[in-house]
Amino acid sequence: MDKERKPSFVERFLQMDRRIIYTLVALAVAIPLLFPMGLPIKVTPEVRSVYDTIENLPAGSNILMSVDFDPASQPELYPMMKSVMRHVVRKGHKLAITVLWPNGVNLAAQCIEELKLEFPEWTNTVDYVFLGYQVGGAIVIMSVGNSFSETFPKDYYGQSTAGMPIIKEFNKLGEADYMVMFEAGNSGDWWIVYGTEVHDVPVAGGVTAVVAPQYYPYLQAKQLNGIIGGLKGAAEYEKLTEVPALATSAMDSQSMVHALIFVAIVLANIFALMLVAEKRRRAQEGR
Amino acid sequence: MQFLRKQFPVMLAFVMGMTMFIREFVPAKFSERLYYGFTNWAIVITGFAAVFAILSLLHHHMNKVRRRAQGYGYSVITILAFIQMIILGLVFSVEPRTPAGWEYQWMFVPMQATMFATLAFFIASAAFRAFRARTWEALALLIAGLIVMIGRVPIGEYISTHLGTFADWIMNNPNMAGFRGIVLGVALAQVAIAVRIIFGIERTYMGGGD
Amino acid sequence: MGYLLKGHKPMRNLIRLATLIIILACLCSLPAIGQETGAEVPDKPAAAGEPGDAEEAGPEALEDADIVIGMEPAGEEEASAVEVPLPSQVTVGDLPNDDGTAVYLTWDAFPQETSDVTYTVYLAESRDGPWFEAVSFPANEEYMEEYGHYFPGFFWFQKARHPKSRHVVIVEDVRIGEFNRTGEEIMLPEPVGFTIEPNVGPKNEDGEPIEPGVIDELTGEEVVSQKFVEVEPRKVGTMFLKLTSTVNGETATYPEILEVGARQNWFDTGRLNVLIFAVLFGATVLYFIARARRDPDLFIRKISGLDAVDEAIGRATEMGKPILYLNGMSSLADLPTLAALNILGRVARRVANYESKLTVPCRDPIVLTVAQEIVKAGYADAGRPDAYNADDIFFLTEDQFSYAAAVCGIMMRDKPAANFFMGYYYAESLILAETGASTGAIQIAGTDAPTQLPFFVTTCDYTLIGEELYAASAYLSREPLVLGSLKGQDMAKVFMMFMIVVGTLLMTFGVNFVKDLFKALG
Known part of the structure; x- marks a missing residue:
C-alpha cells in the first residue's frame, strides 16, 4: 500500500476492526430475542426419524440416553435433551441415563428435576435410572455392554443399582430398544462402533451444529437412525412434540446471525474484488 | 532398567495388541471375560492418572507463585479455586442446591457457555477476513457454504423453500463424499499406525524414539 | 389371559375349566378334529414371568392337551376354529459362533405369513418338563436373514436366493421367575437348573430387606432393597425344546420333543x-x-506443513520466543493423540538443537506423563538433557473450554512465535487458532477431525489433513521402516x-x- 495515500473506503472496510463485527453479532443475537419474529420452522427427515421411532415404540420400551456434553454446549444441547426426554417420559418408556463427560452430570440431573415437576408420577428406579458419570469414555460403553449395574454399581443419587426394578428388565446396552446420545464431541462415534454395531441397537444423535456434518455419513449408512443437529434440530423437535421452548425462541437469533455472516462474506468478497480492480486501475494510471 | 524402559513396553504392546486382536474372533465365554477384565483395568488406571494431573497442576502453579513469574496472580487464583472446590465437594457433596452445586450452576456453567459463545464472534470475524473467492474452486466452496448457512435456518425457509432442500442436498452428497474420502484415508492410516505400534516399529510415543 | 390369571387361583381354575369346556365342545362338533399327531401340546402353557402357572399347567396340562391341526373353517358360532399351520422341516442345533449359552431352532416359513399366527418355543431341563416359554413371536418375523452373524454361509450366499424361506429362533438362557419385594411369596419352587437364593441380608421392622446405610430422603428411613432374590441363570448343557403355533387361541405342536446341547465356540466364522x-x-x-x-530409498510426496516445521522452530529461536505444542483434546487411547505425540518427539529433538523453549500444555493426565517422557528423551537424544524443564510440559484441565481459555491465556501472555495444533480437536479449534492468528504466530495444524479442518485451514499457515497427520512421523524421521x-x-x-x-x-x-x-x- 502506498504510505502517503489515504486508504480508500474499500481498504478501510476490508480492514475493519474486529470489534465492530463482534458488536454486530451481539446485536443480531440480542434484538430477535427481545423482539421475536416467529420465523417458520421446517422439520427435516433426520429429526422426524428420531421422533417417529420414540413415538412408535410400544410403551414401556427401554431407552438409553447418554449425556456427553458439558455446560459449554448447554445452550445448544440442553433444549433438545429436555425435549427428547420429555417425549420419552410422555410415552411411558423406561429410561436409563449415562454420562461420559464429567461436567455433564449436573446438566442431566437438572433436566431430570425439571421433568419431575412436569411429571410427578415419573419414578426413579422404576421408570428411569440416572446412572451418573463413569470415567473411561469408550471403555464405559464397552463395559455397559456387559452390565449397567457392574459398570455403575451406584446411581447418581448413591443408591445401589443392582436391585432396582428397572435394572431387572434393562441391565445392559443390548437390552435397549433405542439409544439417543447427546454429543458435543466424537463420543458419538464410540456409541456407534461399540454400541450399535456390536449390540445391534438403533441409535440417534443429538449433536451440536459444529459436529453435525461428521455424523451425516453414518445417517446415510444407516448406522444412525436420526440426527438432531444443533439448536435448529432442537427447535424442530420442540415443534414435533408441540412444546415450544428455548430452542424455538432462539431460532430467530440464529437466523439473524447466519444472515449477518452471509452479508459480511458477500460484502467482503465484493469489496475484495473492487480492491483488485482499484489496484489495477491505479497501476494503469501510474503507468 | 533399560529393559523396563525399552524392551518391556514393546513386548507388552505386542502381547496386548495381539491378544485383543485375536479376542475379536473368539466368541467363547473366556474371551468376553478377558475383554471386560481389561476394560475394567483401563477404567481403574484412568482413575489413578488423575493423581498425576493434580500433582502436575499444583507443582506448575506453585512454582510460578514461588518464582513470582509473570501473571502469578492467576496461579494463586487457580490454587485457591482448586482447594475450595475440593473442600466444598467433600463437606457438602456436589449435588444441586449445595455450595459446590451452586458454584457449578451459577459460575461454572455461565463461564463455560461464555467461552463457547465466543465462537460466534470468532466465526464471524474469520469468515469476514478469510473466506475469499480467490480461485474458481474457492468460489464454488463459497457459494456452497453460503447456501448451507442460510438454507439450514428458518430465514432460509422464509426466503425460499428450495434453499433448504438444496442445502440438504449439498450436505448429503458433495459434503458426504468429501467426508468419506477423509474418513477412509484416516481409517487406513490408523490401522497402519496400529500395526506399527503392535510390532514395535513405531516407538516414539514411549519416549526415547527409535 | 395370563395377565388375568396372575395371582387369583380360584379365578384361574374357573377360566381354565371354561376353556376346556369350550375346547371339548369344539371337539365334539367338528369332524376334522379327529386328526392325530401323536405329540404333546401345552394347553395354555405358562407365559414368561408366570412360573406359578408353569408349575400347575406343567406336565399334567401338557399330557391332557388336545391337538387342533388343519381345522376346517368353522361356522359363525365357532369363530375361533381356524386352520393352524404346523411347523415343518424343523431342525435344531448348537448355535454356532456363540459363547455356548444358546441353541437354535429353524423351520420352513410359509409364504405370506401374517401376525395372526404366533410361534412359541418352550424350554425344559428334561424331556418330562416342566416347560417354560422361551420365545414367542408373530409368524411374519424372525427369519434367517436377520441372523447373518450366526449363519454367515447362508447370509453371504443364500440370502438372495431364499428370501424369508426359513424361520430361526435363538433360545438362550432364560431368566424366569416372579417374586414379591420381600421374597416371601415366591410362586415357583426352584426350577431345575436355576438357583434361587432368598435375601438373607438386613431387614427392617416390617421384615422388608433394606439397603444398609442408604437413607430415603422422604421418609428418613433406610431404603427398602429391591434386591430380594438372586436368580442364577440356567447352567448350559442339554436342553429340550418344544415348538407350537397358535392361531386365535388354537394351538398345534410339532410332534417331536427336540433335544440339543449348547457348547461354546472358539472361532467366530x-x-x-x-x-x-x-x-x-x-x-x-x-x-x-x-x-x-x-x-x-522410498519416495514420499512433499507435505509442505511438515517442511515448515524447521522454519517455524528457527523463527521462534530468532525471536527468542517459545514454541507452543498441543497434543489435541483426546486421550492416549485415541490414535490421533499417538500420532501427535510421535510428531512431538521429532519436534522436541529439533527444538533442543535450536535451544528454544517448548511449552506443552496437556488436557489428559496420561498424555501429560507420556509427553514429559517424550520431550525429555528428545532433549537427551539431541545431547541437551540439561535444557529439559519438566515444568514446561504441564497439565491444565480436563475440561474442554477451560482448557481452550487457558491456552488462549498462554498465547496472549507469552506470545509464542510458533503454535502447533496436532491431534484431535472439537469446537474449541477455532478459538485456539484464531487467538493464535491474532498474536501473529506461525501456525501449523494437523488433525483428522473433519469438522474442524475448515477452521484450521482458514486460520493456520499450514494444515495437515487427515492421514497426513499419521504420515508425519514417517516424513519427519525418513526412517525406511x-x-x-x-x-x-x-x-x-x-x-x-x-x-x-x-x-x-x-x-x-x-x-x-x-x-x-x-x-x-x-
Missing part, C-alpha cells in the same frame, strides 16, 4: 471376512516394511478404490452379494 482383510492388510504393511529394509508402512497403506487404499469401483458397477447390474462380503456381521 461370522468374522472370517474381517480376519481375512485384516491379515491381508497387516501382511501388506509388513511386506513393504521388509522391502523398505532392503531398498531404503516407517516409510514402508506408508507404502503398504497406499496399496490398501488402491485395493479399496478398486473394490469401490467394481462393487458399484456390480451392484448397478444387480449383483448384490458383493456388498454382503464386506459386511462385518458381528
Whole structure:
C-alpha cells in the first residue's frame, strides 16, 4: 500500500476492526430475542426419524440416553435433551441415563428435576435410572455392554443399582430398544462402533451444529437412525412434540446471525474484488 | 532398567495388541471375560492418572507463585479455586442446591457457555477476513457454504423453500463424499499406525524414539 | 389371559375349566378334529414371568392337551376354529459362533405369513418338563436373514436366493421367575437348573430387606432393597425344546420333543471376512516394511506443513520466543493423540538443537506423563538433557473450554512465535487458532477431525489433513521402516478404490452379494 495515500473506503472496510463485527453479532443475537419474529420452522427427515421411532415404540420400551456434553454446549444441547426426554417420559418408556463427560452430570440431573415437576408420577428406579458419570469414555460403553449395574454399581443419587426394578428388565446396552446420545464431541462415534454395531441397537444423535456434518455419513449408512443437529434440530423437535421452548425462541437469533455472516462474506468478497480492480486501475494510471 | 524402559513396553504392546486382536474372533465365554477384565483395568488406571494431573497442576502453579513469574496472580487464583472446590465437594457433596452445586450452576456453567459463545464472534470475524473467492474452486466452496448457512435456518425457509432442500442436498452428497474420502484415508492410516505400534516399529510415543 | 390369571387361583381354575369346556365342545362338533399327531401340546402353557402357572399347567396340562391341526373353517358360532399351520422341516442345533449359552431352532416359513399366527418355543431341563416359554413371536418375523452373524454361509450366499424361506429362533438362557419385594411369596419352587437364593441380608421392622446405610430422603428411613432374590441363570448343557403355533387361541405342536446341547465356540466364522482383510492388510504393511529394509530409498510426496516445521522452530529461536505444542483434546487411547505425540518427539529433538523453549500444555493426565517422557528423551537424544524443564510440559484441565481459555491465556501472555495444533480437536479449534492468528504466530495444524479442518485451514499457515497427520512421523524421521508402512497403506487404499469401483458397477447390474462380503456381521 502506498504510505502517503489515504486508504480508500474499500481498504478501510476490508480492514475493519474486529470489534465492530463482534458488536454486530451481539446485536443480531440480542434484538430477535427481545423482539421475536416467529420465523417458520421446517422439520427435516433426520429429526422426524428420531421422533417417529420414540413415538412408535410400544410403551414401556427401554431407552438409553447418554449425556456427553458439558455446560459449554448447554445452550445448544440442553433444549433438545429436555425435549427428547420429555417425549420419552410422555410415552411411558423406561429410561436409563449415562454420562461420559464429567461436567455433564449436573446438566442431566437438572433436566431430570425439571421433568419431575412436569411429571410427578415419573419414578426413579422404576421408570428411569440416572446412572451418573463413569470415567473411561469408550471403555464405559464397552463395559455397559456387559452390565449397567457392574459398570455403575451406584446411581447418581448413591443408591445401589443392582436391585432396582428397572435394572431387572434393562441391565445392559443390548437390552435397549433405542439409544439417543447427546454429543458435543466424537463420543458419538464410540456409541456407534461399540454400541450399535456390536449390540445391534438403533441409535440417534443429538449433536451440536459444529459436529453435525461428521455424523451425516453414518445417517446415510444407516448406522444412525436420526440426527438432531444443533439448536435448529432442537427447535424442530420442540415443534414435533408441540412444546415450544428455548430452542424455538432462539431460532430467530440464529437466523439473524447466519444472515449477518452471509452479508459480511458477500460484502467482503465484493469489496475484495473492487480492491483488485482499484489496484489495477491505479497501476494503469501510474503507468 | 533399560529393559523396563525399552524392551518391556514393546513386548507388552505386542502381547496386548495381539491378544485383543485375536479376542475379536473368539466368541467363547473366556474371551468376553478377558475383554471386560481389561476394560475394567483401563477404567481403574484412568482413575489413578488423575493423581498425576493434580500433582502436575499444583507443582506448575506453585512454582510460578514461588518464582513470582509473570501473571502469578492467576496461579494463586487457580490454587485457591482448586482447594475450595475440593473442600466444598467433600463437606457438602456436589449435588444441586449445595455450595459446590451452586458454584457449578451459577459460575461454572455461565463461564463455560461464555467461552463457547465466543465462537460466534470468532466465526464471524474469520469468515469476514478469510473466506475469499480467490480461485474458481474457492468460489464454488463459497457459494456452497453460503447456501448451507442460510438454507439450514428458518430465514432460509422464509426466503425460499428450495434453499433448504438444496442445502440438504449439498450436505448429503458433495459434503458426504468429501467426508468419506477423509474418513477412509484416516481409517487406513490408523490401522497402519496400529500395526506399527503392535510390532514395535513405531516407538516414539514411549519416549526415547527409535 | 395370563395377565388375568396372575395371582387369583380360584379365578384361574374357573377360566381354565371354561376353556376346556369350550375346547371339548369344539371337539365334539367338528369332524376334522379327529386328526392325530401323536405329540404333546401345552394347553395354555405358562407365559414368561408366570412360573406359578408353569408349575400347575406343567406336565399334567401338557399330557391332557388336545391337538387342533388343519381345522376346517368353522361356522359363525365357532369363530375361533381356524386352520393352524404346523411347523415343518424343523431342525435344531448348537448355535454356532456363540459363547455356548444358546441353541437354535429353524423351520420352513410359509409364504405370506401374517401376525395372526404366533410361534412359541418352550424350554425344559428334561424331556418330562416342566416347560417354560422361551420365545414367542408373530409368524411374519424372525427369519434367517436377520441372523447373518450366526449363519454367515447362508447370509453371504443364500440370502438372495431364499428370501424369508426359513424361520430361526435363538433360545438362550432364560431368566424366569416372579417374586414379591420381600421374597416371601415366591410362586415357583426352584426350577431345575436355576438357583434361587432368598435375601438373607438386613431387614427392617416390617421384615422388608433394606439397603444398609442408604437413607430415603422422604421418609428418613433406610431404603427398602429391591434386591430380594438372586436368580442364577440356567447352567448350559442339554436342553429340550418344544415348538407350537397358535392361531386365535388354537394351538398345534410339532410332534417331536427336540433335544440339543449348547457348547461354546472358539472361532467366530461370522468374522472370517474381517480376519481375512485384516491379515491381508497387516501382511501388506509388513511386506513393504521388509522391502523398505532392503531398498531404503522410498519416495514420499512433499507435505509442505511438515517442511515448515524447521522454519517455524528457527523463527521462534530468532525471536527468542517459545514454541507452543498441543497434543489435541483426546486421550492416549485415541490414535490421533499417538500420532501427535510421535510428531512431538521429532519436534522436541529439533527444538533442543535450536535451544528454544517448548511449552506443552496437556488436557489428559496420561498424555501429560507420556509427553514429559517424550520431550525429555528428545532433549537427551539431541545431547541437551540439561535444557529439559519438566515444568514446561504441564497439565491444565480436563475440561474442554477451560482448557481452550487457558491456552488462549498462554498465547496472549507469552506470545509464542510458533503454535502447533496436532491431534484431535472439537469446537474449541477455532478459538485456539484464531487467538493464535491474532498474536501473529506461525501456525501449523494437523488433525483428522473433519469438522474442524475448515477452521484450521482458514486460520493456520499450514494444515495437515487427515492421514497426513499419521504420515508425519514417517516424513519427519525418513526412517525406511516407517516409510514402508506408508507404502503398504497406499496399496490398501488402491485395493479399496478398486473394490469401490467394481462393487458399484456390480451392484448397478444387480449383483448384490458383493456388498454382503464386506459386511462385518458381528
